[in-house]
Amino acid sequence: MPQRELAGDASPARPHLHAVPGGERDAGSPEGHVLIDMPERQDAEDPLRAGLRAVAEAEDPAPAVEREPSAGDRPGRVRALWTAAWPKLAAAAMALALWELVVLSGWRPEYVLPGPGAVLARLWTDLLAGDIGVAAAITMKRALLGYAIAMVAGVSLGLVLARVKVLRTAAGSLLTGLQTMPSVAWFPLAILLFQLSEAAILAVVVLGAAPSIAIGLLTSTDQVPPLLVRAGKVMGARGFALYRHIIIPAALPGFVAGLKQGWAFAWRSLMAGELLVIIGHAPSIGVRLQFSRELSDAEGLLAWMLVVMVLGVLVDSLVFGALERKIREGRGLTAEHA
Amino acid sequence: MSAALPHVPLSLLSPSPAPVALRLDGVTKRHGAGGDAVVALDTMSFTVKKGEFVCVVGASGCGKSTMLNLVAGLDTPSAGKVTVAGERPALMFQESALFPWLSVEENVAFPLQMQGLSRKARTERVAELLRLVHLEKFARRRPHELSGGMKQRVALARALAQQAELLLMDEPFAALDAMMRDHLHSELEALWQKTGLTVVFVTHNVREAVRLGDRVLLLSSRPGRLVAEYQVDLDRPRRIESPEVARMARTITDHLLEAARAAA
Numbered sequence: 001m002p003q004r005e006l007a008g009d010a011s012p013a014r015p016h017l018h019a020v021p022g023g024e025r026d027a028g029s030p031e032g033h034v035l036i037d038m039p040e041r042q043d044a045e046d047p048l049r050a051g052l053r054a055v056a057e058a059e060d061p062a063p064a065v066e067r068e069p070s071a072g073d074r075p076g077r078v079r080a081l082w083t084a085a086w087p088k089l090a091a092a093a094m095a096l097a098l099w100e101l102v103v104l105s106g107w108r109p110e111y112v113l114p115g116p117g118a119v120l121a122r123l124w125t126d127l128l129a130g131d132i133g134v135a136a137a138i139t140m141k142r143a144l145l146g147y148a149i150a151m152v153a154g155v156s157l158g159l160v161l162a163r164v165k166v167l168r169t170a171a172g173s174l175l176t177g178l179q180t181m182p183s184v185a186w187f188p189l190a191i192l193l194f195q196l197s198e199a200a201i202l203a204v205v206v207l208g209a210a211p212s213i214a215i216g217l218l219t220s221t222d223q224v225p226p227l228l229v230r231a232g233k234v235m236g237a238r239g240f241a242l243y244r245h246i247i248i249p250a251a252l253p254g255f256v257a258g259l260k261q262g263w264a265f266a267w268r269s270l271m272a273g274e275l276l277v278i279i280g281h282a283p284s285i286g287v288r289l290q291f292s293r294e295l296s297d298a299e300g301l302l303a304w305m306l307v308v309m310v311l312g313v314l315v316d317s318l319v320f321g322a323l324e325r326k327i328r329e330g331r332g333l334t335a336e337h338a
Numbered sequence: 339m340s341a342a343l344p345h346v347p348l349s350l351l352s353p354s355p356a357p358v359a360l361r362l363d364g365v366t367k368r369h370g371a372g373g374d375a376v377v378a379l380d381t382m383s384f385t386v387k388k389g390e391f392v393c394v395v396g397a398s399g400c401g402k403s404t405m406l407n408l409v410a411g412l413d414t415p416s417a418g419k420v421t422v423a424g425e426r427p428a429l430m431f432q433e434s435a436l437f438p439w440l441s442v443e444e445n446v447a448f449p450l451q452m453q454g455l456s457r458k459a460r461t462e463r464v465a466e467l468l469r470l471v472h473l474e475k476f477a478r479r480r481p482h483e484l485s486g487g488m489k490q491r492v493a494l495a496r497a498l499a500q501q502a503e504l505l506l507m508d509e510p511f512a513a514l515d516a517m518m519r520d521h522l523h524s525e526l527e528a529l530w531q532k533t534g535l536t537v538v539f540v541t542h543n544v545r546e547a548v549r550l551g552d553r554v555l556l557l558s559s560r561p562g563r564l565v566a567e568y569q570v571d572l573d574r575p576r577r578i579e580s581p582e583v584a585r586m587a588r589t590i591t592d593h594l595l596e597a598a599r600a601a602a
């Protein structure tokens with residue numbers, strides 16, 4: 001790159017340079033060896049600028065361009081996948097081994113605490129029979145509906161509290177109280193108000209998740225660097241534009257963390273709700289858990305527990321994990337994990 | 339042109355000054371209220387001509403940043419008046435203050451977007467600005483992928499995008515290494531000469547002030563007061579290590595130390 005620029009600068013501006021016998025360097029010229037660094041000298045027009053350009057080029061972290069392997073780099077992708085997957089697989093295997101050890105120790109008879117082999121086999125048959133699909137569909141539908149309502153409620157509440165200082169002072173601690181209150185404690189009231197219905201479950205799911213989402217929004221807007229807000233204001237972002245272009249994007253990582261926590265609370269509330277509020281014609285995951293216990297079907301119970309866990313992990317990593325990773329990578333906040 | 343002039347009395351001609359880009363008239367700023375109010379700026383008055391490069395130096399606590407906030411319209415004076423020519427001034431900080439969720443080109447486009455420029459006009463202007471700071475190859479990068487010097491160049495391009503007549507700079511190169519700083523001094527000087535911009539450059543580095551400024555204003559600390567003013571009549575482009583710059587910087591530094599001793 002510098003060569004191109006030097007050639008471009010030199011030829012029109014300094015005609016006398018063409019007299020320099022570049023091609024005749026080896027023709028016995030006493031200055032032959034000096035000519036090698038002539039191009040640098042030719043730029044005497046502006047040595048400072050040339051030097052500065054050199055500094056600038058040296059500054060450019062150009063190698064970063066080549067760092068990423070191309071998309072078609074199959075072995076690289078497989079290896080990356082494996083690097084990410086093996087610790088998780090190993091952890092799962094260890095957990096199963098530990099479980100098996102407890103069973104083998106004879107601490108409880110096998111009809112009360114079956115081993116992983118039996119439970120996984122049961123899981124497989126239930127999966128094939130379609131029971132798990134049906135139950136997961138019912139439960140996930142409730143979860144998504146409740147979470148969607150909680151998101152709208154939480155975001156609206158958070159925005160209002162963020163804008164109106166008095167309200168925040170008044171309602172801030174109430175919100176924390178709501179968040180720390182175990183959602184199971186809401187069920188007696190919810191059942192009184194809505195009977196044993198979907199509405200009772202939804203109400204508690206929303207109450208469980210919305211405070212976390214609102215608090216996430218509030219704290220994340222609090223932590224927006226004042227310098228960015230100043231910069232935005234100087235460039236003419238005021239009022240709504242300031243929120244839209246500066247505060248909301250700057251607060252996004254914290255907000256997503258709040259969303260994630262909200263999801264965890266929603267999921268827990270939902271499980272509690274499905275155990276307490278049994279709706280006969282809707283065989284949800286909670287209902288299946290409860291029935292397994294009533295029938296002393298330990299294998300089934302553990303299999304359904306695994307379903308709860310796997311669903312939770314899947315949503316957490318596929319939805320929130322991916323979202324967080326994308327945001328963090330875009331801003332260079334990637335901790336070197338996994 | 340001069341034919342019409344003889345009829346005009348001289349008294350009216352003499353104050354025909356160069357247009358003013360910035361004027362402070364007895365500006366005072368107090369932080370806090372009542373008994374524990376701190377005077378950050380004390381009846382400060384000065385004028386910056388259009389196209390002038392003025393450096394403001396002073397020890398910490400001299401109210402440099404307070405002054406810039408007032409000029410940038412981020413704060414209002416307790417007394418006195420700040421007059422700025424043209425639109426809202428552009429402001430550059432010690433940290434780049436780039437938006438980490440936007441790419442380099444989107445960052446530079448931001449003020450244009452706020453001014454309501456069309457996407458097409460923005461794209462063209464941004465490309466031009468990035469060429470100006472030699473970063474056209476990095477348009478799609480995110481700020482975290484850039485070095486400190488490159489970030490400040492993006493911040494400079496973003497400030498220039500505002501097309502303000504007045505560019506305020508708050509120790510913009512203080513966090514950079516000496517080599518990069520030298521480099522950016524030259525770039526800034528060249529850009530200033532090319533654009534005819536008015537620059538108010540705050541720094542605690544006296545040599546930097548002499549290297550860049552047409553004029554150097556010296557502020558005292560607590561409260562911030564204008565104590566001296568130096569005209570820098572050295573040829574450009576200057577070099578920070580030149581003896582002339584060093585000599586002048588030494589005079590100013592001596593004065594600064596004297597003022598600090600007097601205050602203590």
